[in-house]
Amino acid sequence: MNRTTSLARLQNELFDICIIGAGASGAGCALDAVLRGYKVALIDKKDFASETSSRSTKLIHGGVRYLEQAFKKLDFAQLKQVRHGLEERHIVLKNAPHLARPLALMTPVSSWIEGLYFKIGLSLYDTFATNDTLPKSKWLSKKEVLEKIPTLDRKKLHSGVLYYDGQLDDARYCLALAQSASENGAAVANYVEVNGFEKEENGKVNAVRAKDAISGNAITIRTKLVINCTGPFSDHVRLMANAALSERLRPSKGVHLSLPYHTLNSEYAMLIPKTSDGRVVFAIPFEGATMIGTTDTECDEINREPTLNHAEREYLAATLNPYLAKPIDPKEIRAGFGGLRPLLAADPSKSTKSLVRDHEVEVDEASGLISLLGGKWTTYRLMAKDTLDEADKVLGDAKDCRTADYVLAGGENYRAKSWQDIQAKYALPEDISRHLVLKYGSRAPQVALLAQEDNALKERLSPHYPYIRAEVVYTVRNEMVVAPRDFLARRIRLEITDWNETLNSLPVVADLMARELSWTDEEKTRYADAYAEEIGKFISDAR
Template sequence: MAAKSAENGASEPTAAGARTPEAESLDAVTEPARLGPAERERSWDRLQNELFDVVVVGGGVVGVGAALDAATRGLSVALVEARDLAAGTSSRSSKLFHGGLRYLEQLDFGLVREALFERELNMTRLAPHLIKPVPFLYPLTHHVWERPYVTAGITLYDTMGGKSSLPKQKQLTRSGALRMAPALKRDALVGAVRYYDAQADDARHTMMVGRTAAQYGAVVRTSTQVVDFIHEVDRIAGVRVRDVETGRQTDVRAHVVVNCTGVWTDQMQHAAGTRGRFKVNASKGVHFLVARDKIPSDVGMILRTEKSVLFVIPWRNHWIVGTTDTTWRLDLAHPAATRHDIDYLLEHINAVLVTPLSHDDIEGVYAGLRPLLAGESEETSKLSREHAVSRVMPGMVSIAGGKYTTYRVMAKDALDLAVQDIPARVAPSITDRVPLIGADGYFALVNQAEHIGRQYDLHPHRVRHLLDRYGSLLHGLLAMTEDDPTLREPVPGSPDYLRVEIAYAVAYEGALHLDDVLTRRTRISIEYAHRGVDSAESVADQMAPLLGWSTETRDEEVRSYVERVEAERRSQTVESDEEADKLRLAAPDPRREQLEPLGTG
């Protein structure tokens, strides 16, 4: 990355290359919700010079949710993230925004009710452009007793969250179910129940929550690592942070620090000098993607396994199949999927498919870690999905556990506790009434898709796809193509995405590295069999002038990405976590080499 002057925030030409006039022109328009190179410099100045009410550590969905909650209460807030927004768990989920049907069977009614309420709130008010309904088939495998049992559970699921905009369940005979999902073996079911849930692109949703927090005044800064905590007498008074891209450091002072670091919670608490009130265990969940035509079905599926459930989730032109649930005690930043994990998923899905899937059918694989609250049992599937929040010491609050769907409630609970350390009256949370950026006007724009398509020479299907990623921010995106119509062309090797989305990711969405774009701003890394390799060169070429990369930096970004993909492919051929972890960590990481151990600041 180009080095920046710590004194005045100006860009300096270095070996990494000066930012070009093309890049500087992107800085001419300043918008609060914009996370671009110029905003990055201004945010560093704010970190150095302001006393914040709240500093949030961690850029996952709970962290950005906490920043949004604090900002909309009228508090001054800064969020710092060592890597990228949603770089960990929040980009590697099952992509479901759901109540968790299986938790009903565990009698966890409070969690399910809360999650279902949040599902409806997000689908209808907060993020209708990002949260979408999706139908699922629940195959029945036993006569007589199972249908009334499942029907009662899904009826409860349909109603316990309050009024729902989703269609109610539908009872199906075996023949009716097979017409809906001809991929299933006839002897795999005796009937079925169809019900609805919702899904979201988790990484995209997290980034949009972060940009909404910025819209309301929060500093949102990635590649900004906490290296130490500031202590005053017996309390935490802020954090010392290091710019991962340049190496510069500064102290960030705040009345309270909110630790939203997920599976890193214990390490962060230890660095602050406290054991905390709870421990977090990491559970690895692996998913793979196959092309949509590999599983002929109009609906997704939820299948019971001996340990949990298996989801087959429609995802654009693909199916997501997952997930596993195993303890992970190795590298937290890069959990690795093994052949054993993939074979487990293949075994269970193939048990019900007419035409079985093979390893050759798999286009993408990803592994994520769930931050589960430690319980009495070491079986991760039985650890709590409830969240816990604790004031671990004066000036520091930690929150962990929970589900992606309940991120807003988790953020609210964390701030409700954090206000004890803020020496002023603090307003209550209002995030249940704050739509994410892109939500306002979304439904009207969907109806105008054909008109917008004619205006920009795009197929209406392409416009609707963009609306489901950007919502009413679409006009700002497409305005970037007016001076350069080539930006409306597809990304080479990844035709579902347009070149303008790459430029927008850098200018507005905080992307700093090739991996940020291919893995999180888009999902090219899991949606194509080449896993982004065939697009890496062209995307890097487009990013280089916008970020001031030298030829050497551009080449290093491509090399690092390609080697990462190769390492992940190799890790997926071995049986043990230890072997997979070793292979995965052999790949370079543009940020990892610059990160420092906690407490070294």
């Protein structure tokens, strides 16, 4: 992906479809649209997946909680959501095998009655997953549970129910969607902020007015159709196109915190079925850390980045502590992050916890704007398909969706053991070789080659992690990294697992980016200082 080339195309070409928002839904729509033969533009006011789509619990699932609510409340909308999620789960796993994989989740129980309840529920969950090959749920003995998660409190533990869902690196999966769209002809650019629309005499939108957030230059994108995929910010774009529309979204804030891997000391994740507010919470191994989340609170301040605060930190720790032999030491908390769910609310009296994570495609007859509202990561592809089916109707040309079997960038000819080839050919340590293959898939040799050509690029960014300097150079050249946070938060995920090491790595990352992007010393200092200030705020908010 070349940002300069894309910006020139955005300014000078006529597009069939311009998609605003390059999160999971927008990037998914861009890939679907370009595979249908449309001429597509994809833009985002920040980086790819910079908001909700990089701040999930990293699960590909139908939703165990939704299934429970469906039967308890006879809520068939929840049941439909579970079915859709489980139907899509195997596609998400299959289409990017380097970025998504099966995940074993343990549900600890304190009595045989509780164990029977969860075994029946998770067996029902299994029956809805008809299209994949994940193992079925099992009821395990206390001994078997402790063999898999040795840090649990054996005194309170009776047994456990094991089941399987999927896990993904959400930010990089979204990037792979955007890359795939770009490689199939879409004009893709980050840091392009929309500030208005131009319309024909009949009121239909025919151009997007925007600004390059890096240079400040104005851009006018001429297009036959606009699709709004801005998640929790969708109402802002809808009202920009048609001020007469009513607001549709009820954003909800969810936060996660990151602890050392030894908190669970396991590659098994854990579902905590009992919380003080009636939700379920997950503790999941991710990138060498144990990640705990999520919360659910009403959020009205959507223009301010959601962060982990002290009360949320205490809530999550208090939720996990009863299951651990040794309680969490607050000093061990390494990082945290927050995100906004774009929940659809027909009934304003309902709490956000009771709202279904379903989606809706809205076509505004007055402006012609199509908005994809609601939804969740697991069903991104179905959401995009529904949206492009509506776009077909508007543009008058029904076309087949081809995304179900499309292998994403980096997944081509992927082999899980190809890290051994990287290790042997490029003389890189095992942990670095494994990391490169899991992040870049079949394109990992391109990163390794940079390190081979320049020994300085073989060096680690942090002695505690497998990230190397060559990745900075590669991502600037190939993945449209524009700012240090793009790299540290979304390309390698260090920001969400370890704030201190993010700060320690920042000077080297800024130096390498300055060299690649021809920054002046003043520009380098400005980028680095601004990001360090952001991390400092995150640390302060969590105290």
